[in-house]
Amino acid sequence: AQSVTQLDSHVSVSEGTPVLLRCNYSSSYSPSLFWYVQHPNKGLQLLLKYTSAATLVKGINGFEAEFKKSETSFHLTKPSAHMSDAAEYFCVVSDRRAGFQKLVFGTGTRLLVSP
Amino acid sequence: DGGITQSPKYLFRKEGQNVTLSCEQNLNHDAMYWYRQDPGQGLRLIYYSQIVNDFQKGDIAEGYSVSREKKESFPLTVTSAQKNPTAFYLCASSMGQDQETQYFGPGTRLLVL
Numbered sequence: 001a002q003s004v005t006q007l008d009s010h011v012s013v014s015e016g017t018p019v020l021l022r023c024n025y026s027s028s029y030s031p032s033l034f035w036y037v038q039h040p041n042k043g044l045q046l047l048l049k050y051t052s053a054a055t056l057v058k059g060i061n062g063f064e065a066e067f068k069k070s071e072t073s074f075h076l077t078k079p080s081a082h083m084s085d086a087a088e089y090f091c092v093v094s095d096r097r098a099g100f101q102k103l104v105f106g107t108g109t110r111l112l113v114s115p
Numbered sequence: 116d117g118g119i120t121q122s123p124k125y126l127f128r129k130e131g132q133n134v135t136l137s138c139e140q141n142l143n144h145d146a147m148y149w150y151r152q153d154p155g156q157g158l159r160l161i162y163y164s165q166i167v168n169d170f171q172k173g174d175i176a177e178g179y180s181v182s183r184e185k186k187e188s189f190p191l192t193v194t195s196a197q198k199n200p201t202a203f204y205l206c207a208s209s210m211g212q213d214q215e216t217q218y219f220g221p222g223t224r225l226l227v228l
Contacts, residue, residue: 046216051215
């Protein structure tokens with residue numbers, strides 16, 4: 001079965017410093033991977049997705065993620081954090097064998113940004 | 116504007132009561148999904164529907180029911196059999212089973228009185 005592990009439940013950064021949110025995945029075949037962001041009491045917004053076209057994926061709001069098959073990782077990065085980036089981030093893998101579009105979610109990483 | 120709407124934003128349930136959460140989309144998407152979110156956990160799939168008049172159980176369907184009479188609507192009923200209903204409920208849609216990107220609504224928070 002597909003699974004994802006988000007290695008940090010909380011990450012704290014200062015505004016203007018780099019952001020790194022870590023995600024490892026487990027898959028028996030080449031997966032599709034996503035990062036979603038959720039602001040408090042809001043729905044989820046897609047940041048970016050990887051579907052085997054390119055290993056470095058650029059998303060919205062300056063975020064990007066790199067697919068590393070050898071490390072089974074899909075870490076999310078941003079060069080410079082902004083206060084508005086404070087939110088919860090979910091790493092997600094798609095399980096195609098389910099016969100439909102089943103998303104398997106990580107437990108989330110809460111990003112805290114201090115002035 | 117195209118999107119997914121959920122109502123109400125907050126919902127209170129009394130013991131033994133069934134409540135229904137609304138989800139509507141105007142994206143012309145074929146597939147719709149219901150997820151439950153609890154603190155410190157990822158989203159868990161309750162039910163999904165790939166076409167009108169058809170739906171399937173997800174990972175945690177017990178105590179919930181759905182209907183899909185129209186393409187744009189996928190209401191979720193939380194029945195009295197669901198003993199721990201307090202959670203944040205999210206509805207999503209995608210173009211079809213081969214379209215991987217799901218788009219989410221703003222959510223409904225269900226609380227028990």
